[in-house]
Amino acid sequence: MARKPATKSAGTASRSTAATKKPTADAVYKIVEVVGVSATSWEEAGRKAVETAASSLRDLRIAEVVKMDMKVEDGKVAAFRTRVSLSFKYES
Numbered sequence: 001m002a003r004k005p006a007t008k009s010a011g012t013a014s015r016s017t018a019a020t021k022k023p024t025a026d027a028v029y030k031i032v033e034v035v036g037v038s039a040t041s042w043e044e045a046g047r048k049a050v051e052t053a054a055s056s057l058r059d060l061r062i063a064e065v066v067k068m069d070m071k072v073e074d075g076k077v078a079a080f081r082t083r084v085s086l087s088f089k090y091e092s
Contacts, residue, residue: 033084063084
């Protein structure tokens with residue numbers, strides 16, 4: 001049986017949350033993809049990708065794992081690879 005999505009009834013919206021939110025400045029973000037490789041895990045591969053990119057990109061905001069795969073050699077896993085989409089503030 002399909003479930004109905006949760007909805008807020010009119011009048012229960014959080015007014016205090018809306019009142020406390022700070023306005024955000026207009027911004028543009030660039031998105032790049034990088035691939036990290038590790039002999040031990042996908043998590044380590046993703047961490048390496050982000051940390052390496054952070055050494056040359058400023059103001060990283062979001063890291064999203066796009067794809068995980070493995071390099072196979074002679075029928076055995078030789079490496080874990082994690083493709084990560086990174087966004088950072090674009091400076092003109």
